[in-house]
Amino acid sequence: MAERFLTFRVDGELYALPANQVAEVIRLPAMARVPHAPKGLLGLANLRGSVLPVASVRGLVGIEESAEATTRAIVLDGAAPVALAVDVVEALVAVETEQIETRQAELATRPGERLKGAFAADGRNAIAKILDIEGLIGAAFRQEARARPRRALARVAVQEGGIDGKAGGDDRQMLVSFDVAGQEYALALDVVQEIVDTPEALAAMPASEALVLGVTPFRDTLLPLLSLRGLLGFTNRVERTDREKIVVTRVGGALVGLLADRMRSIFPADTDLIEKIPPVLSARAGGEAKISAIYRGENGRRLVSVLAPDQLFREDVMQRLKASGGSTGEGDREAPGSQREQRQFLVFRLGDDEFGLPIEAVDEVARVPDQITRLPRTPKFLEGVINLRGEVLPVVDQRRRFDMPALHERTARRLVVVRTERHKAGLIVDSVSEVLRCPADEIEPAPNLSNETVKLVHGVVNLEQAGRLVLLLDPAELLTRAERGLLDTFRAKAERAVL
Template sequence: MTSEDDRDENPDGGNADYVTFDMAGERYAFPMRQVQEIIRMPAVVKVPLGPPALEGLANLRGRVLPVVSLRECCTMPEAEHDETTRVIVVDGGVPLGFVVDRVASVISIDPADMEPADSVQSTVRSDVLVGVIKSNDGQMTSVLNVDRLVGSQFDELAEAAAGREPASTAARVPEPDAGDGAENDDTLELVSFAVQGQEYALPIDQVQEIVQAPETVSHVPNSGGRVLGVVDLRGRLLPVVSMRRVFGLPVTALEPQNRIVVVSLDGGVVGVVMDTVREVLRVPQKLVAPLPAFMAGDGRKSEVESVCRLEDGKRLVSVLSVHRMFDSPEVRSEIAEHQDREDGPAMTEEQRDDDGRGDEELFVVFRLDGEEYAVDVDAVQEIIRVPEALIRVPRSFEFVEGLVNLRGTVLPVVDLRTRLGLPRSERDERQRIVVLIIGGVRTGFIVDSVAEVARVGRHVLEPAPQLSAEQARIVSRVANLPEQKRMLLLVQVGELLAADQARDLEAVLGQSAGDVLEPV
């Protein structure tokens, strides 16, 4: 007897080919025509708010591949991956990888050897069972329906495979404006960093990006005292200068917490090694004072352009000028020598007139539960440390941690792990609050750490697989970086809070503003 599903797969009535595999001691099969390839278990990036069966996203030769547990799809107990674990990449309208215990073989059968699903009993869900193949040795192989497996766990993928626009994208709300232009005119945006325990800052418009320092910097023979050497930055040589040497301090070996701040100088770029990068600050101009004239002498003091008085004057941040840092003709000549070695073409007049990004986008990269996420740098108001105490808000959303006073403004703080359905973590020194504006409300999101400000080419940005409605709204795109063995999950800022949640949060602020006393 031949089932209708089997006739659809084999319209000519000849032998049909199947890939067989094992799970939990039983034998199963997929139609060979839907199997694209079979691979070993790859490294995966976990995606929040996805279906339970989703193991994560993998990079398959430059293509983003969702990888799911077939055991979970078939309501079987989970098992640890081992050397025999394989991923069967199938085409159920969209590519998808199913994790199985072991691949057995490829078989060719007569349709008469297939018993239809409605006449057999099986431990697997009947709605994903096509039928059972009977062999002469008495072994039975359950044939699974790929399309139904996809649809049973991933409604968004099933809609995409059917050519319909997923519901999660049909009603997508546009990104809100990142900030208020009037406020921007009266504030100074800074990136603050530490050098030998002292806090300094650079205006954010002088900073192109921030990247993690490599383990080593290639030393250039006969280079001057301040230039450490060069590093490869996406195919171009970047001269690297030690901020410690600029300040006349002893130079230490590169460590994981060190960051390279890439700044513009005379039409080129220079990397400046900082001990650590602390925060992105948005400081009202009234808290910024120029350096007193009597201090603007020769040497180190001339590099400071102004001073920010934060936390009622308890915290002073010296604002540096890139041009003053490299004002020495000898240093400029030394940097220019290394810039001349770059193989890239000179910048055109049009490139100088734009925002410097060209075919790239700029993201703030942060970490949550071991994975890397990113938001557009224009959406980030500032990045601050997590205060020791937050004012709790009764009867609020579970993911709202509390309120803080950010220079006279009440700021609600959300635990982003909780918002994305991830396990909570203990507070530590690496955590930061990334301040965004959502629905007109300035909101802080606690992240595990802020890694860098990264430039990403638009050619590596692609839509994230739509695995669930909420995931597709919040994680809208991925930056696939196979050369770096990285995949960034790009967060849609406007979707982190629904419209009603933003309104409720605004109401909570109005009721609780008087409880917040100490400014951050």
């Protein structure tokens, strides 16, 4: 009786897998790196709409990784598919059962190999070793795992803060600010659907005003795109930049995208410092009529003009917006009793990888302060502490926390202030790219191919059309239990040192 095997090479070694375990062979896909992944897990990839963990055979058998040599991925068939990254796929061969040697395979194993047998691939010289792939994966990824039920990404339980626009349990309003013509403007967080990059595809609308830039595909509908510069009475830029962002909001029931020069920050504003626009200005017809209030921060040194979406457009423009594709699409309708639960995430970058934090766990986003107080004998992940409006805040370098090399270009770095049930900390990230909104039932659980170190990834948003995977992090798991204890200790020291 003959058995069929797929043979492949890794670092010159010839290995084999039973053909009935193989679903397909693909080119090595683009992958999202998983922080603190065990050796052998390269990352997560998108395979025709499904999130697929990619394991390296080199890592599984203890061979040094080589990005240049590894070119193919073998997708295994099964209830939980996994792709195996290999150097070269050789052939599909048929081997008689009596030609498979098990004793010789046991004698010929390299350290780290787990084999089920071996056979002569060409009848004489080349020996193909049959990998025990289930044993290798189990040893590499699940030996440290604790039994814990799989669950969908749940709302983060925080003592303070929320998605309703209020922050911190006190009388504060969460604002999203952005630059327009060198000035800072803001919208309340609860009226912002998403903040996304400027689209590549944009259909211009004939005979439209300068403020109407066109329409662009968005989710399952068309999104009219308008210039905040035009709406506020400024001249439009001649050239576009890669820092421009689209603020997606709803105006009179219509979904619209507002083009801003760049995203500035997300921050809690004390409502006592938000003043209504003076009547003499609100009665005028210019750009100042679009402003509903002024926020006076930093003892009056920071003035932020707060916009109200329903004040941005004239009535005739509103009618054209609704007629030109501003109505909601199938995935965003708000039929009573049937509305899908929506989740919002702040997306940040570390290198080429994107991560998301539940927006209700984010207190604010700000520039990385110039002055960070260093503390002696601190753990390597702790950058120091800062005094944030009278509160001592530990600052974590997220690159260092995820064992990534230091960033040379630091101008775009941001401080994301995250709150959990017990801790509040500032995370230094490479950049903040957007606020992402998606239905809760479209969040895929993280593949169950991990050990204790990667349980911080609780879900994945698969933006298949854009070729992006956003790994959703649990803020409570960003630090280990030991590190949280150290954080408590150093925070107590910092309060004495700073205050």
